[in-house]
Amino acid sequence: MLFSELILGIMKSIDGQRTVSSPYHLLKGKKSGQTIQDVGYFNLHAYFALFPKLDKALYDQEIAALENDGFLVKGTDMIQLTDKSRTVFSMQSCLDGWKYRGKETLFFKRLSLIVQTFSHATHKIRRFDPVQTEEDVQRWVKRYLSMISFREAGVAESFKQELFASMIAVQLPDAGKQVVMNRLSGFQVSGLTWLQIATSTGLKPLDVQLSGVETLHGWMREIERGNYPLLLPLLENITQQSAMTESAVHTKRLFEQGLSLEEIAVRRTLKTSTIEDHFVEMAINDPSFDFRPFIPVPLYEQIISTSKLTQSKRLRDIKEHLPEAGYFQIRLALATQGGAK
Amino acid sequence: MNLEQVLQETYGFSAFRPGQREVIEGVLDGKDVIALLPTGMGKSLCYQFPARFLPGSVLIISPLLSLMQDQVAQLKKLGEKSVVAINSFLKQGAREEVWRTLGTYRYIFISPEMLAQPFVRQQLARIQISLLVMDEAHCISQWGFDFRPDYLRIGDMLPHLGNPQVLALTATATKKVVADIRKYLHIPEAFLYEHPIDRKNIVYDIKKFDSHKDKTDWLLHYTDRYRGPGIVYAGTRKKAEELAALMIEKGESAAFYHGGMEQQDRIFVQQQFQNGELEWVCSTNAFGMGVHIPDIRHVIHYQLPTSIEGYVQEVGRAGRDGNPSLATLMYAEGDEALMESLLMDELPTEFEIRAIHDAENRQLLVDQGIVRETALRVGAYWLSQMTIEKTIEQIRKLQNEKWWQGRKVSELVTGEGCVRSYIAQSFDQTIQGKPSNCCCFEGIDYTTFETGTKSSPQVRVEGWQARLARLLPD
Numbered sequence: 001m002l003f004s005e006l007i008l009g010i011m012k013s014i015d016g017q018r019t020v021s022s023p024y025h026l027l028k029g030k031k032s033g034q035t036i037q038d039v040g041y042f043n044l045h046a047y048f049a050l051f052p053k054l055d056k057a058l059y060d061q062e063i064a065a066l067e068n069d070g071f072l073v074k075g076t077d078m079i080q081l082t083d084k085s086r087t088v089f090s091m092q093s094c095l096d097g098w099k100y101r102g103k104e105t106l107f108f109k110r111l112s113l114i115v116q117t118f119s120h121a122t123h124k125i126r127r128f129d130p131v132q133t134e135e136d137v138q139r140w141v142k143r144y145l146s147m148i149s150f151r152e153a154g155v156a157e158s159f160k161q162e163l164f165a166s167m168i169a170v171q172l173p174d175a176g177k178q179v180v181m182n183r184l185s186g187f188q189v190s191g192l193t194w195l196q197i198a199t200s201t202g203l204k205p206l207d208v209q210l211s212g213v214e215t216l217h218g219w220m221r222e223i224e225r226g227n228y229p230l231l232l233p234l235l236e237n238i239t240q241q242s243a244m245t246e247s248a249v250h251t252k253r254l255f256e257q258g259l260s261l262e263e264i265a266v267r268r269t270l271k272t273s274t275i276e277d278h279f280v281e282m283a284i285n286d287p288s289f290d291f292r293p294f295i296p297v298p299l300y301e302q303i304i305s306t307s308k309l310t311q312s313k314r315l316r317d318i319k320e321h322l323p324e325a326g327y328f329q330i331r332l333a334l335a336t337q338g339g340a341k
Numbered sequence: 342m343n344l345e346q347v348l349q350e351t352y353g354f355s356a357f358r359p360g361q362r363e364v365i366e367g368v369l370d371g372k373d374v375i376a377l378l379p380t381g382m383g384k385s386l387c388y389q390f391p392a393r394f395l396p397g398s399v400l401i402i403s404p405l406l407s408l409m410q411d412q413v414a415q416l417k418k419l420g421e422k423s424v425v426a427i428n429s430f431l432k433q434g435a436r437e438e439v440w441r442t443l444g445t446y447r448y449i450f451i452s453p454e455m456l457a458q459p460f461v462r463q464q465l466a467r468i469q470i471s472l473l474v475m476d477e478a479h480c481i482s483q484w485g486f487d488f489r490p491d492y493l494r495i496g497d498m499l500p501h502l503g504n505p506q507v508l509a510l511t512a513t514a515t516k517k518v519v520a521d522i523r524k525y526l527h528i529p530e531a532f533l534y535e536h537p538i539d540r541k542n543i544v545y546d547i548k549k550f551d552s553h554k555d556k557t558d559w560l561l562h563y564t565d566r567y568r569g570p571g572i573v574y575a576g577t578r579k580k581a582e583e584l585a586a587l588m589i590e591k592g593e594s595a596a597f598y599h600g601g602m603e604q605q606d607r608i609f610v611q612q613q614f615q616n617g618e619l620e621w622v623c624s625t626n627a628f629g630m631g632v633h634i635p636d637i638r639h640v641i642h643y644q645l646p647t648s649i650e651g652y653v654q655e656v657g658r659a660g661r662d663g664n665p666s667l668a669t670l671m672y673a674e675g676d677e678a679l680m681e682s683l684l685m686d687e688l689p690t691e692f693e694i695r696a697i698h699d700a701e702n703r704q705l706l707v708d709q710g711i712v713r714e715t716a717l718r719v720g721a722y723w724l725s726q727m728t729i730e731k732t733i734e735q736i737r738k739l740q741n742e743k744w745w746q747g748r749k750v751s752e753l754v755t756g757e758g759c760v761r762s763y764i765a766q767s768f769d770q771t772i773q774g775k776p777s778n779c780c781c782f783e784g785i786d787y788t789t790f791e792t793g794t795k796s797s798p799q800v801r802v803e804g805w806q807a808r809l810a811r812l813l814p815d
Contacts, residue, residue, distance in 0.1 A: 053603070119812050127418050129615075131608055133410060136432070160813045167805065174805060181805040183605070186812040190612035191605070192800060193596070199589075200802045 003206040013042040027051040033277030040284030045098035052102040094218030104216040119186025176215035251278035283335035303333040360536045373531035380657035397469030423447040444468035453491035478509035482521035490722030513650040545760035545780035550673040569620030571639030585623040598624035635662040645680040672754040689716035
């Protein structure tokens with residue numbers, strides 16, 4: 001999948017309902033109420049936080065290219081796809097941004113320092129410039145290496161076997177596997193920059209990065225499911241334990257203790273609107289979330305049927321038809337519906 | 342104590358590099374020391390060696406994060422575990438642990454910004470600091486090319502730290518700068534060790550061109566003719582990228598390097614250069630620290646550097662192995678304009694000073710793009726010391742100083758004398774014994790740098806299985 005195809009894939013789900021920059025926030029993994037809500041409303045879990053460091057200028061370039069190539073109507077703030085974009089089909093993918101939240105980079109950092117250490121150890125070299133400079137990564141790897149007694153006979157071989165076996169089992173094209181492996185380094189083997197990989201495969205750096213992330217997601221899933229005792233520990237603290245942000249979890253706890261929305265806002269010295277965002281998050285993530293303390297049942301049903309009738313998830317559209325409903329009530333109703341899907 | 346024996350046993354070297362013994366003896370004698378040692382002369386040994394014999398901790402103040410990280414990495418590579426770096430990268434959770442065990446570290450690295458925080462000072466006051474090392478000590482002087490106002494506060498902190506012995510290290514300092522180091526660190530009696538700035542194995546060349554196109558053509562011709570490893574310094578990130586792209590197009594083994602790249606990519610370029618997979622790196626002045634390659638043969642400045650001091654440091658990355666190396670400075674008329682704009686870029690404008698002065702939330706000014714980060718740092722410092730009118734006057738003085746700094750670079754290329762002598766004079770030194778291959782005004786024997794047939798290594802993408810097999814061979 002190319003980066004432009006990724007953007008079009010996202011845009012198809014939110015065509016006419018969100019702005020051109022909303023896929024950018026989604027890919028960055030912005031933790032705002034709006035973005036997290038949209039993940040639930042439009043079922044965009046796969047794409048969340050795929051590019052935590054995405055450069056806005058690069059994103060804008062991609063958008064301009066899509067406009068120039070006639071996939072996207074020019075100069076509108078709201079996304080308006082053209083007929084031509086309907087001819088592009090997004091491929092099945094292994095992407096699972098909601099689950100990994102950009103933490104695949106942590107998995108990869110651990111892996112690359114471990115591989116570098118093994119690679120030097122094979123040549124009996126104990127001192128080298130570590131490819132990962134972050135202290136917590138270094139500490140983690142040190143602990144891991146001593147845990148698996150990495151210098152003992154056969155350990156390096158088993159590790160290598162697991163790498164091969166798990167990578168072969170990933171159901172993705174070799175191109176992405178090549179990207180991941182060329183970002184590893186070892187004794188007299190240097191890593192390649194995104195640009196170098198891109199240039200020699202005739203792609204753009206963003207395309208290469210995307211196939212790298214996708215491969216990592218597929219690989220991590222394989223490691224989780226299969227039998228790879230040496231690789232499994234690398235996933236420690238990588239998968240999102242709770243799908244919610246920490247702040248929303250805090251709010252949830254207080255709500256369960258019996259505090260009202262307003263009381264929680266006072267207790268946490270946060271704006272009511274922020275706490276409302278948290279409730280929307282809860283609704284998205286918890287299918288058993290009870291909306292009744294916030295929305296009378298008849299109104300809830302009206303909101304849902306209006307959304308279906310108008311084929312819209314835009315708050316303003318629904319509000320126009322149902323002036324008596326509050327914005328928070330509309331958001332919450334739509335969120336529970338997304339979760340029920 | 343037999344210093345050589347300790348050197349051999351601990352570091353595996355049989356002899357000190359020039360200057361190291363003098364500085365180390367001075368420190369071990371309990372003196373305050375100012376050491377002027379050229380880049381690559383083993384500055385860090387000057388505090389690492391005495392640290393073995395001193396009680397308590399050694400506090401090292403380092404102005405650049407990358408420099409600090411490199412020094413910490415080098416120490417760890419030597420097997421030293423008792424080292425900590427206190428900077429903005431240190432995470433909150435880890436910090437508390439560090440404060441608790443602070444006194445147990447032999448080496449404590451810290452940035453001047455961190456040192457300015459009262460809480461951090463309190464923590465440091467609790468422990469025994471036997472030696473305070475100030476790296477890049479020229480940053481304390483406004484006459485230095487890389488003035489950092491934060492450094493000025495360090496002198497005021499010394500009493501809080503129990504007035505430890507001081508070791509000021511720098512690669513480049515004029516008499517004026519040395520006087521400032523003495524004054525602001527309150528070490529008027531410090532022993533000064535001054536190593537000659539001149540490096541005999543570096544040959545200085547200056548090439549003048551009529552146009553930028555001529556420059557580029559010449560550079561491409563040069564990189565085709567000579568073998569690396571070599572660094573091409575460009576004035577901007579964009580130019581570094583452009584030049585690398587042109588070289589790659591010509592089939593050279595080249596890459597660019599600058600601070601705008603992601604950390605991992607930067608490390609990969611360093612690895613490639615170190616492993617001999619790359620011959621040429623086109624970069625901004627961000628490249629060099631953390632690169633420990635002894636056989637760099639060429640340092641080319643595609644644009645004018647912003648100071649003689651910076652130039653000497655960058656050129657000093659060549660020929661650490663002692664073999665002849667060629668430093669080429671390229672110049673086309675009009676190049677001064679870029680240099681001057683880069684120079685003035687480091688100081689706040691009057692508009693920025695007034696904005697900083699009037700603002701309630703200064704960081705907001707940076708976030709909104711009204712004031713530049715560096716401008717805020719410098720402006721805020723002076724505003725904390727004096728009135729706004731005095732600050733504006735002070736910045737004017739600094740601008741004037743920068744202007745002179747630039748003039749000295751211009752005179753280097755327009756002058757009609759020996760380049761080596763000119764550089765030495767800029768540091769109030771004189772040359773003793775010129776090498777036969779000296780500089781373009783004395784005539785250069787280029788055959789020294791010609792090597793036989795040239796086969797460029799190339800960085801290539803491999804299939805994933807082949808790659809893995811190469812990383813982890815059986």
